[in-house]
Amino acid sequence: MEAERKPRELDIDGIQKILPHRYPFLLIDRVLDYEPGGFALARKCVSGNESFFQGHFPAYPVMPGVLAIEALAQTGAVALLSMPENKGKLAFFGGIRNARFRQKIRPGDVLELRCELCRMHGPVGIGKAEARIDGKTAVSAELTFMIG
Secondary structure (H helix, E strand, O other): OOOOOOOOOEOHHHHHHHOOOOOOOOOOOEEEEEEOOOEEEEEEEOOOOOHHHHOOOOOOOOOOHHHHHHHHHHHHHHHHHOOHHHOOOOEEEEEEEEEEEOOOOOOOOEEEEEEEEEEEEOOEEEEEEEEEEOOEEEEEEEEEEEEO
16 A cells, blocks of 8 residues: 655745736735645735736626636746756747636635646646636646746
8 A cells, every 4th residue: 555645845935936927917825735746736816905806897807718727837847847857947838739728717816726747848847727716727728838
């Protein structure tokens, strides 16, 4: 019987050692678990003070879908850039496929972000990503990453 693995967690300082993103574009607050080259599970606490809510939409604030996809990509980038051979490198978008937006993301929501890397071909990685709110899928997509 295999011993249960203790989750690898990262606070904001640990995240910033892996990702180059900074305020206002760092869109994950905590990494709950990750496996270098395998997956990452992160959390984003959506605050009413987010700058994008000033214009999207002032009377009914909703997190833009493209920023939810970016938060998922940053989650996947933790899995990619935590690999020893990728330390200090950048992860760029190579593509977004089958993006689906099933639920509005509003102030007060807590996003659980998961990206599982499915394939790696040299500097290109493909991940299946999903953002959930209270256990329900809000956003899903297949993301392609380019390591540079």
